Amino acid sequence: MCGVFGISGHDEASHLAYLGLHAQQHRGQESAGITASDGGRLVTFRDMGLVADVFSQETLATLSGKSAIGHVRYSTAGGSFLKNAQPLMVAYRGGQLAVAHNGNFTNAAALRRQLEASGAIFQSDSDTETVIHLIARSTKDGFEARVIDALNQLEGAYSLLFLTKDQLVAARDPKGFRPLVIGRVKNAYVLASETTALDLIEGELIREVEPGEVVVIDEQGLRSSFPLKRQAPSRCIFEHVYFARSDSTLFGESVYETRKRLGAQLAKEQPASADVVIAVPDSGVSAALGYANASGLPYEVGLIRSHYVGRTFIEPSQSIRHFGVKLKLSAVRATLKDQRVVVVDDSIVRGTTSRKIVKMLRSAGAREVHLRISSPPTAWPCFYGIDTPSRQELIAASHSVDEIARYVTADSLGYLSLEGLGAAVGDPKGQTFCHACFSGKYLTPLSV
Amino acid sequence: MCGVFGISGHDEASHLAYLGLHAQQHRGQESAGITASDGGRLVTFRDMGLVADVFSQETLATLSGKSAIGHVRYSTAGGSFLKNAQPLMVAYRGGQLAVAHNGNFTNAAALRRQLEASGAIFQSDSDTETVIHLIARSTKDGFEARVIDALNQLEGAYSLLFLTKDQLVAARDPKGFRPLVIGRVKNAYVLASETTALDLIEGELIREVEPGEVVVIDEQGLRSSFPLKRQAPSRCIFEHVYFARSDSTLFGESVYETRKRLGAQLAKEQPASADVVIAVPDSGVSAALGYANASGLPYEVGLIRSHYVGRTFIEPSQSIRHFGVKLKLSAVRATLKDQRVVVVDDSIVRGTTSRKIVKMLRSAGAREVHLRISSPPTAWPCFYGIDTPSRQELIAASHSVDEIARYVTADSLGYLSLEGLGAAVGDPKGQTFCHACFSGKYLTPLSV
């Protein structure tokens, strides 16, 4: 779970990177970083924390130049340390090089063993360091050729941005797992994981970077090629279900509209005898509205999300339990009192949060709680860049829907079907999206 | 704009105060503080910042004892300095004393001049210091009698909590401007500005502290009296419109339900030929749902509020303007594209934010923007504890509705009437609520 941003040709490149990362903060809250090039030298600043906390006027001022790449990160591969924050920056034969990566290389471990065997040293735990070694060791001429040489050895999911002193290079894996768009702000080209970044900086969306495409931006302008072996695309369906922000245009579609369709389809598949539909905010709101519209039940606010949830919160040693969810969500008694409530959420991971939410709704007066999930049971881990827990921790990997319903103490529980999900995202046959987290059908070889 | 919390008789008093303040963080984000008593000695910790940032495990550990009071603050009277953070704590003839105050004494300046004339020194700019001087100088016997003696000299709005080594005393002004409720958690009594604090700590609401009531909690239990001159109540109507959290039960009523009624009434008074109703989140959501229901128009999400807005944000020096609102809100293009949009907000203060929102909606594709406000024009400053700007800065003080509509560039603008507002809060004749910010009818003498 990461977000990337790149810009080339703007006098305030690092400042726009800062804003573009802020607009993608939902894609990673653990660390943030920017590398800028002034045409001669790259400078990187990165630290643990949110974009607005990591950067100050002073640090941004050190990041001068007309091109920049940035990154926000939430774990995936590699633990939670500063050394794993991105962009990674190194010096190699070709000069300075920085890279920002959203995704996960599925053959990184094997490649790392090979690289180590031939004398490579690694300073982070991140799989991203692998691609830098491959570029540095490539015998091809020219940076673009080296990048392509490296990518031809890598498998898995990647939306990658590279910055050298005079080039900004973007690459997206042939299956197009992770999003990557290209836009313009004035005369500058912009690359971003999500369109939210373009919206904030008042940029204009040009198009998606296509699966398998490599884009090079430099003084000659922008050029594009498709040097990687063509593969059938398999975009990440979970971006639509949960990960992207609902005001994004993702893979060419409005996330908000798609989620409303998920909710509408869910209402058809999993109706409920109830008085009111509420959402688990924020990700469940769009689907809840779709469910309410399709079912004819009224949509109400039943849970409120706090704006002040600190990342470290001190819990009392005794007497009171389960503050985790309560600090983040609070129940609206007036909506719930004596009502039969449909509560719509996007997914159930371990089940513990859902269980707390159901209990919170009941203790605020709900007579019945019908939990509806706008995706199929999440039964398989993601190896393509979403930070899901291991299969043992996924409640749907080992429990039936009835068992999960009992565990979360809901009066009823209904998931959207895989077919319904496909229909809602415009992929009824399940051919253009990756749905491995629901189906277990992984689309690349997995190594360890 | 402040929130208070008090607890007596709990082994983790300061910890519950911490949670109780967090649940009232929306009432003040500038400073936070807690004073605890271990039966012998009071200890205070307070600092600028959010509750979760101000306190650490270490600082909470220093606040031992079974009773505590806490405070979150956003200016009102007194500038933005640590010395104005509360609780204020002093030593006087009667020992140690701490006080937390929500409201504003309207005769504080005159009293301060009198006190200074007789040799008093003031260390803060806050009007709250006045009540401490009056208590310290009272010739009455016993702490409760001194408090009452002091309150009899004070006018204006106050929900006050006092902590001594062995007593927790609460007082609410005779008009009951600001809310104050009493509840229980296990064997401990709890006092809080809003019921949200009780909900978080799994406490039980007993009742409001009544206007003019003084409550004393000590080893003998709780006793109540009404020692202040009776007056007609005039609760703050703006708490219902904007300030309280929508899951609160305020003055005995659900804020959420009340706001939905405001929206429904607004739809009746100010209909619009439109395709969709959206809210300015978060405070406009309830009213927007009420408007949508009453008007028959669909409710959609048209603006999303960011969870990551830092308090200091670095803006680019050139090229890009007006980031203030854009960093906080983003528009959902799919909802707005080519639509005639009703956007519901709770109030217009200076007009600058509304203007930016209207522009943001248009640049996301809205064909028409009809701004609807779920309260009358805010034309008068509040002297009872809400931090409104001066009358010169209130756009409605000097501009007609048409002029405001033009300024904010809306296709139409409609406010709720004062009568409609009264009806929605159950005070059709405007007799039990203070609506001075809308009507200019101040209910206490104002001195400077």
Added chain:
Amino acid sequence: MCGVFGISGHDEASHLAYLGLHAQQHRGQESAGITASDGGRLVTFRDMGLVADVFSQETLATLSGKSAIGHVRYSTAGGSFLKNAQPLMVAYRGGQLAVAHNGNFTNAAALRRQLEASGAIFQSDSDTETVIHLIARSTKDGFEARVIDALNQLEGAYSLLFLTKDQLVAARDPKGFRPLVIGRVKNAYVLASETTALDLIEGELIREVEPGEVVVIDEQGLRSSFPLKRQAPSRCIFEHVYFARSDSTLFGESVYETRKRLGAQLAKEQPASADVVIAVPDSGVSAALGYANASGLPYEVGLIRSHYVGRTFIEPSQSIRHFGVKLKLSAVRATLKDQRVVVVDDSIVRGTTSRKIVKMLRSAGAREVHLRISSPPTAWPCFYGIDTPSRQELIAASHSVDEIARYVTADSLGYLSLEGLGAAVGDPKGQTFCHACFSGKYLTPLSV
């Protein structure tokens, strides 16, 4: 133990205060603060920590104006809290007032009880707050008259600086316990505890503020009066022995020269059969040089003081002991090996540090260790502003010189006599200095 600084009539008043406090940092390392006046308004910034850490370019910039007072503090009366940091600043009938105090009022507790009885509130534990109350309650006309009225009620030791919007007032108690000098830098008047402050800012020493003198500096220039009851002076002899910096001119005498005389006198009174004289740095160096010269023994460096002693140092949980002194001092083996060593220190308080030093010298090879102290046994606590421990903790209060020698494991121990001390400071009859810490002859009534 505090240092004060005041300046009036300089465009960079707060900046010079910052430097002047830094030059007096040895007088107090716990907190630092500055109040500046721009002619209309006073602004104060103060915090726990060293001068260079407390202030930043930003905070200094907020302290604008042509006059300022500052303070560095190490406890004395009042615990170790921010609220006790100075300058204290209040508003009272006469406007804003700030005060910085070096010394200790010996009747503060009694006055505080009286003030509380008549309704005063206290926000700090510091005795300094008392003088502000007395000024605020004075019925005299004019600030100077109020100050004099207040001082006439106070006993004990004080070198005080007061700042109002348009006046800088300095006062020194009639016995002149604590130093206070007046100087000039360009057209500005400067007040400081020690001449080191003048030296750093390239100012010129005019003279001491006399015991019992009150100096007022404002637009009319400087005027002086002696409104307090005349008393025989009793300057603090311990300033010469230990507290002042050795490059200071104190009470008109060079501290360095005085300390060398102490050492020379000590050599006469307490000779030793030894090979070498070393000092406990830094305060013992001058006396050690005097001892070496007078005794004919060579002076060598036997102990080095670290420049990097942090205030919090983490000690290993096991295996190693007594790091306190070792982190600060290290022994020079080459000087000590097989030598009979005279080690000169200024005083022995609890004896624990001396004991560690003697052991450190022996384990670095010293054959004999002869401890010589350049003052008499410290047997009585100071009530005039030096932060000594209670009488129970002073080893000389309950132990003979022989017993102390055994405790600190020295081969011999010799103190300077009270007569010798008096002779060295030019007060052979003990009439112009306070030597209560050695003699127990307190020169003012002491109340609790």
Added chain:
Amino acid sequence: MCGVFGISGHDEASHLAYLGLHAQQHRGQESAGITASDGGRLVTFRDMGLVADVFSQETLATLSGKSAIGHVRYSTAGGSFLKNAQPLMVAYRGGQLAVAHNGNFTNAAALRRQLEASGAIFQSDSDTETVIHLIARSTKDGFEARVIDALNQLEGAYSLLFLTKDQLVAARDPKGFRPLVIGRVKNAYVLASETTALDLIEGELIREVEPGEVVVIDEQGLRSSFPLKRQAPSRCIFEHVYFARSDSTLFGESVYETRKRLGAQLAKEQPASADVVIAVPDSGVSAALGYANASGLPYEVGLIRSHYVGRTFIEPSQSIRHFGVKLKLSAVRATLKDQRVVVVDDSIVRGTTSRKIVKMLRSAGAREVHLRISSPPTAWPCFYGIDTPSRQELIAASHSVDEIARYVTADSLGYLSLEGLGAAVGDPKGQTFCHACFSGKYLTPLSV
């Protein structure tokens, strides 16, 4: 300018490393770091700042295990950035590896170009990263063999410590430029740049690690070898003149005694008609004592060094100049007034500091100022690990002694001769010490 520390076989290894670094803080104040091994895994913590500021109880607690290496750093090669802080830690074919380096590889740039040409990537600017690459790429079997293979390719100055999960390896270059000693504390072996580290942790000095020696410490104990090509030793003479702490035993000699001999020799070579000898503290004190003894002039304290010099100090914008030295040093008027003063310092680099000191002495009353330097003119930069400025900035590279005397405004200036220096350190023919900074005779090939 760096210091290293290593320990193996102690339950509180990282804690002793922390103390050992603190005792060598004078060797580098820019960054500090420790890597610890618990037998399975290495953990590193490092940051910019002093040892006591970088580490906390919490961070030390994460550094568990029985062996550790640490490093304090002041620039040399590589700019002032966290990425250049040491120990460097990587993973490579052989597992985890950390390295701490004092010195400078004179062929690092050439090696780096070779390594980059074969695909290596560099994440720091430090020359130390080179040795890691060479180890990782070595085809030898076993860690010790790989280290030796790497060292055989490296030229210049190095005292190196390597830590793997189960071995601590130390190596010193064949010329022995930088010091490195081996000692014991209980059953643990300790390695340190200076004996001060052993003294603080109450360890016992065993001996120097010899030039060209490689020491391996693991479960089998300690073994030593001399696998590198033998060369004539050339220890750094500047360690004796300035860099080492005066209580150290350096290259088998007392630094304090050596410096006194330098001073005595200087008195012989460069006598002065004067009244008093003073030192520039702290490094000039030993030589000044030697000068005073040899010349028969009295030694006095004429300059005092502040204990409170912050690393960032805010200077006034106008009016006052040259605070740099004045904040650190202050003049003792009583010593200087009307005197002819010999002031002894260890070296003159740019001349600016000496100039300020001379002026400070004069404005404190000195009638004549005779500057004596306890080493020859510093006319050549160091390539072996001392952070000297470039040759252009060294005043002695382009100015005669007379010109320098005029620049620093001294009445006379005298340097120690190279022969005198050699005599004082026991190397009269200049054969066992490196004196390239004085003579320009570099003892290794220099590449860029």
